[in-house]
Amino acid sequence: MAATESHRAIEAIFRIERARLIARLARMVRDVGLAEELAQDAFVTALSEWPRAGVPANPGAWLTASAKRRAIDLLRRDRMLARKHAEIGRDLTDVDDTGIAAIEAAMDDDVGDELLGLIFAACHPVLSPEARAALTLRLIGGLTTEEIARAYLSSEPTVAQRIVRAKKTLGKAGLSFEVPRGQERRERLASVLEVIYLIFNEGYSATSGQDLIRPALCAEAQRLGRILAGLIPDEPEVFGLLALMEIQASRLTARLDPDGMPVPLTHQNRSRWDRLLIRRGLAALERAEAQGGADGPYALQAALAACHARANRVEETDWRRIAGLYDQLRAVMPSPVVDLNRAVAYSMAFGPEAGLALLDEIDQEADLRNYAPLPAAKGDFLLRAGRPAEARVQFERAAALSLNERERAFLLGRAGACSGSDAKQER
Amino acid sequence: MRVMVLVKATEDSEAGVMPTTELFEAMGRFNDELIKAGVLLTGDGLKPSSQGKRVAFDGPGRTVIDGPFAETRELVAGFWVWEVKDMAEAVEWVKRCPNPMFGPSEIEIRPFYEMSDFGDVVTPEIAEQERQRRERTSGQ
Incomplete structure (x- = not known):
């Protein structure tokens, strides 16, 4: 050799x-x-x-x-x-x-859960979310500091320092590296799931920089989710999260056009969706539901993603079911972003006016004040309601708020399309 | 990277000889390891080629051929799809697999095509994307 x-x-x-x-x-x-x-x-x-x-x-x-x-x-x-x-004279030889x-x-004592113990430690709540993600990628994912820095568009020394500090914090906390039991396990598991989904989302919807997707982070988060599902086969939210990631990742290659511009879900070429990942995602969702976890936040989000995955053509999308799932999700995971997506679902199920009415309710939310997707959705509803001039203002506002260069270009494109004499619908 | 791992057939598998309980258990433990490592995406076993069919293509012609097929060692008896970092990792995992057959046998690892593999090679998909791109540019 x-x-x-x-x-x-x-x-x-x-x-x-x-x-x-x-x-x-x-x-x-x-x-x-x-x-x-x-x-x-x-x-x-x-x-x-x-x-x-x-x-x-x-x-x-x-x-x-x-x-x-x-x-x-x-x-x-x-x-x-x-x-x-x-001290001299003190006998230590028989220590x-x-x-x-x-x-x-x-x-x-190889009971098979040592890896799980390490995952729980790396995702320990004494660490900041950034530190948890970096440490998890380093220890469980085996990524080098350089790879983590590249994935997070950060410098190598910054990430290295973050990891060193995280290790020290864990040392001071005096952890046993055992898998927590009972109620503590449930709370700590929530932190583990959160870290994995944060890593996935950082890859899936890159918040800054030129690339909209950093597939390596998505792949790593999926692997972590699969490992966790292999180690904890009886927690429905573990399968809910896995289902959510598998189904979302099935669309990775269809999400960008050849120029690297984002393609909305409704306009994606569904033949490019990864059927293997969809099948795995639907199976994981079924498992979460069979374990009594249908109303878990991750399982509900996975069920939403599954609605799209099951529709072979966009016309087959069950928007009423999606609207209903958002009603449920809102109850277990109240958030202005969920409300915004709920408005989008209502606009598709019951018409743009229904969406606009829901947006009026959340318009003043402080959390959404600088959130580009809000005016982007509003622009979309207005355009569909035949009010292109107002839509244009909203798209321009959204473009001004966007931190992602490609997304900004996309929104400006939509704004430009509104100024045509007819309210011609584009993506 | 995604790889397909092909378990090649033997005279035994082609004869439909079932694995022993021990082998079933060993294979179960190996699959368990693959799952806990986040490597296993899917996999299944295939019935002997005596239950299979082939369709031969020649221009517009289509000829159906019934199994069994002669070249036993080239036939596939089962497969997995794995997600691994590289071929070296796939090889290491295959080395850990219990011998899936009674006698000598082979397992073959074949990587899937991925976008990053294409480089300058123009595939039909890229050609289609290029076509759409040109169409859009010329329309402006």
Whole structure:
């Protein structure tokens, strides 16, 4: 095997084993930073030994054993130092080996949920949402600091610092890296789901910069969602979130036209939707509903996405069902953005005037004051109601508020189309 | 990247010999690992080619051929679709798969085409996009 090829194979093995290895080590040394270093050391050792001795039959066990030896060495060295610093005459030689025994116990206690423990730790509420996302991508996703920085259009030092600080915060919090139980588990799970969906959305609707979609982040969030569904098969909202991401991601390639301009859902070429992801999404939604989670916020949003996925042609879209689902979603997840989308659904189900009436109710919401989609929706309803002059003003307002260059160009295009003598409908 | 992982047929699978309970269990554990790693998208097993049919194309001609088909080792007995980072990762996962057959067998990994693969190569889809683009520009 050529050197580079074997190097690549070892890297692939490490990628498969890394998160689980870090999780085991974190539980043992109670320090994610140290756990990550130990895992990295084990990888470096493998890189020098495996090309000579061959890849072991169970590489995961080999890496774990190697890291464990190193951890115990470090612990012994710390203890030696402690002994040197100790008062003369005090007998420390019979310091019991409970530390090492604890390590042995922690490493052998492979109940299969160590990875879950690490996910819960990385998404711990003591961290800011940005730190949770960065740490999750680093520890579970295995992304490099550079990759995370690129995905978030941030600088490498900024992300590196954020991760270092997050690790320190977790260290100070004295976490056990166990999977929380009972009511605490439910609360902490909400944070995990939120982090994964934040990562997905950062990729799906990039809030700034030139690209509207950063597919790598979506793919990573989907993978995290799939892992979580594999590890927690009995929580309906886990499947609700997975369903939502799979169905939304099924449209990634259809969402932009060849010029990189956004294509609204109703104008997308549905033959380009990824049928495999839709099928997976609908199956996950079914599972969430079968587990009694039909009214969960993620399951409801997935049900909304599913309405579009099930319609092979835009004319087949069940807008009344969508409007009804928004009524439900509003009850469990009140938000001005949900209200706005509800208005859009009502405009499609019951006509543009119904949409305009609902927009009047939320027009003064402080949260929506600088929110481009509000005037964009209003412009759309007005245009469809045969009031192009008013629509134009709204589209221009929306364009002025948009932070995304491509979206702005799209909105200005719609504004321009309103000025035609006839209120010709464009996308 | 998305890959299709093809389990090739053997004389046994073509004869419809069912796997042992042990193999079923081992395969179940392997699938479980794939799911927990977020790798497995879908997969299924296929019946022997004796239950399959082929349609041969020659110009406008269509000829239906009944199974079984001769070239056993080239036939597909089952498949998975996986999402992996690269081919090296797919290879490592396949190495961890229990031998799906009683005797010697093969598993083949084939990557799906993705937009980023095309580069300068013009596919029908890109050609269509180009056509639409030109149409739009000339209309202005």
